[in-house]
Amino acid sequence: MTKTILSVDDSKSIRDMIGFTLEPRGFTVIGAADGVEGLAKLGSQPVNLVVCDLNMPNMNGIEMVRKMRADRRFDGIPIVMLTTEAQKEKMMEAKQAGATGWLVKPFDEAKLVAVVNKLLG
């Protein structure tokens, strides 16, 4: 069965880049523009991995991770946070909130695929 990846990011170009990279490799990629939409999508269909930006309007990445981890339905779904070099401290906060791993922007296809493979096997 194909695995589904939810890309939560307020930047359409990042969502597109994740789609263009992972869809040819046999993943299904769905997108959400912020944390609120992301949680809604998570509740409506099975998702195997979430790639989530830190800074987003309405509900930011860390809040979304907290909400996800508080909901037992989403137990065990890995979350990859997208960060920049300058956001190290935020990253530790996200990790404590329950994020699984991280990817530093700007990243290329190879790094994204490596992190997804590391977490999904």
Add this chain to the structure above:
Amino acid sequence: MNPATQSFIQEASEILEGLDVTLLELEASPTDSARIDAVFRALHTLKGSGAMFGFTALSKFLHHFENAFDRIRSGEGTVSADLIQLSLASRDHMERMIARGPDPEAGRPPDAETDALVEKIRRLVETMQPGSAPASDGTPTMRRFVIDFRPSPDAMRNGLRPDLLLAELADLGTADITCLGHHVPALEDLDPTVCHLAWHVVLVTGAGRGEIEEVFLFASDGDLEITELGPVGEPASAPGSASEETPAAPEAAQAAEQVPSKSTSVRVQSHRLDELMDQLGELVIAQARLNRISSDVQDSALAGVAEEIERLVTGLRDATLSIRMLPVELVFGKFRRVVRDLSGELGKQVKLDTRGGETEVDKNVIDSLTEPLVHIIRNAIDHGIESPQERAARGKPEHALVKMQARQSGGEVLISVTDDGAGLDAEAIRARAIERGLLAADQEASDEQLYNLIFEPGFSTAKSLSSVSGRGVGMDAVRRVIEDLRGVVEVKSRPGLGTQVTLRLPLTLAIIDGLLVKVAGVPFVLPLSSVEECVDLPADEKARESGRALLRIRDELVPYVNLDTLFGFDRLDEDDRRIVVSSVDGKRMGLVVDEVVGQHQTVIKPLSIYHRGIEGLSGSTILGDGSVAMILDVTALVKRAQAARRVAA
């Protein structure tokens, strides 16, 4: 001098450097057959090529030296402290023999020093006692690690799969994995989403500690202990691993034999690498021009080629930069000898522990690192570490420990030197600083501010001048070298517990990813590594000329500065100004610009003499249209803006 001789001298000095390290390692474990072999091979190579390039006297001398190690290799002698001492002296003597160049045609008259050393070696060989025959050929590249891993209880809920980690670990070599289940509670108390298991792994691998840590990158919140048991072939020192090692060892030995044939290397003179880098820099600039023309012309065929070339240039850049990367171990290796000699000279007992030597940095950074690190280490041993008597009186272990650690963190490499000595004396520093006029007598200063004064020119608190340090030229020179490399020096200290000096260095010096912006029509480049995001400057903020410059970005207040005001430019009548949010030491700060042009591969060129002293500029670069843009030093800008605000307040 002909090029072949030059090449020999270069090779010889590399061999001698390696020999230094190997001899000291051999001193620590005298029965290590792999290291005995390594010494023998080094001497043998030098003897052969020395004779070929006209270093006849050297070759003759080496014959005796090699003889001694041949005896040990065949089990007719053992490594003794005398032998190590003599070998180190011989090594230094060979360095001098090589430095004086090839022998003249007529041969070189015998010199007293060579003869004396030969005589000593001969006597030592005569008195050699047959020792136990060393074990069969060691395989220095294969090492055994014991890894104890207990994920945090939340790990599985948070999406971490221990099975994938263990599989990744097993891919590194031969892994013997034991699952420890004694923390699993009784069935009625069991929460199936909580991770109760732990694993004990014995891994035989050619990979280093860094690669193993990489596997556990996302599992750092669990308990993880990685213990290196040394090369395979030595008796394992940890209990419990003895039974597992027997089946693993022969396979490992085979694997190790295959390793060298796979990776071959080519020796290249370093100036050729510099040339390659220069050419690449020009190529990047030419490619930016092509991009610009292509976007002006709006021809789809040209745009396709331009994009393809951009992709190739980026690939070429990454490949070239990786050629220039060298392991920090090259620098660390030299310090075993430095620490040994220094501690002997100063009557202190010091152990050196190095970690993360496999961390790679740009060749030019490596070349410049030795001198500052020597200063830091000298200071640590001379001023930081107490005499053995003092240490005993304070209940510290007799042997002081100096740790050198390197690790990569994002776009930076952190190199730290930590000692467990007396720590910095804040009061002595204050007194000295006042005496030197660096601090007003009534000025308040935190300990941290005082510690940083040791980097000021002309500062030295040494009670007496020693040959080692204390002329007060040390630490300010360190800071100058590191700042020239676009790095930062930090010092931390705790009284009675020790001092840590950390060097933060950029990974590369030549080309960075930058963000091209315009301020009052003038182009500037911000290093992308310090940029967090770009947002629009809201309309109501534009009118405001002064007052509190704070902007609410997603419920967070971020202070900002107008770069045009800061640089004294006239304000342009732009209606879509942008804020580039950067982060320095975890604090966010907005820089207002007129236009964000986009990402730009930035070839760093030095600043002219006129610009060099200007705070806030770290370099310059050439854009696609041939114009020059300044590279902004975000850290300095933010500090300057903060200082300006304090003055205004």
